[in-house]
Amino acid sequence: MGSLGLALSSMAAARPTPSLASFPSVPLSNNKYSASLHSSDSLETSRASFCLEISCHRRLPAELRWKMSAATRSGPVVAVAKPEPLKIIISGAPASGKGTQCELIKKKYGLVHIAAGDLLRAEIAAATENGKRAKEYMEKGMLVPDEIVVTMVKERLLQPDAQENGWLLDGYPRSLSQATALEDLGIRPDLFILLDVSEGILIERVVGRRLDPLTGKIYHLKYSPPENDEIAARLIQRFDDTEEKVPLMPGKVAIEDSPSEC
């Protein structure tokens, strides 16, 4: 019960090494990027134990490697590459625990969380042309066309906060064409995380999930019950939290075969 498979595939791109002049002076121990996500950090919804270790040893140019080895011989010469910001794509079926893991990853690594659905809802709220078009598709539960989504996601990824702090992209890509579009733009993640949860567990989570309309907090009748009767009385079920929403095959929603439907 409760097995949460975490398929983690590294899509590390061969990135250009920054020039020596751009290296700030930082302690030698910072010469690698190392990070981890442990189940002990997680909420009850993700009960299975898993551990994600990210260790990105950055390649340094020969000149800097020589300086570092000189440092170990003759004392502290401290000039080390600042690691490039981490770029992650996370994917998983509804109720796979994506929201929970996104919160934890975002908090731990200081990444900018970019959710395609949130970007679309912001366009709708701002009543832009794209927002008006997107709304028609979203209301029918269909994927919004690529010409809207791809540009929107690209522009968000290229904004200074995401470039400086790194990003965690969620809800994109949802089709092969969206993945290819990102690749064509030269935007590649360091990691692709797929939360691969069995259908039985997804169904159990979806049908037991409840929303507190007052606070926006998500509960689960079995795994994360409301704190008191007053909250319990006002909990509602999202209209799309039904068994039918759960994909028949695990991973189906990760990258949709058909770009036309969610």
Ligand SMILES: Nc1ncnc2c1ncn2[C@@H]1O[C@H](COP(=O)(O)OP(=O)(O)O)[C@@H](O)[C@H]1O
């Ligand atoms: N990458 C995307 N491409 C096309 N449409 C998208 C994409 N991401 C989100 N959408 C649209 O926004 C809606 C809400 O998405 P989201 O907030 O991720 O919720 P959910 O996980 O319930 O689908 C989707 O049903 C779809 O219509």
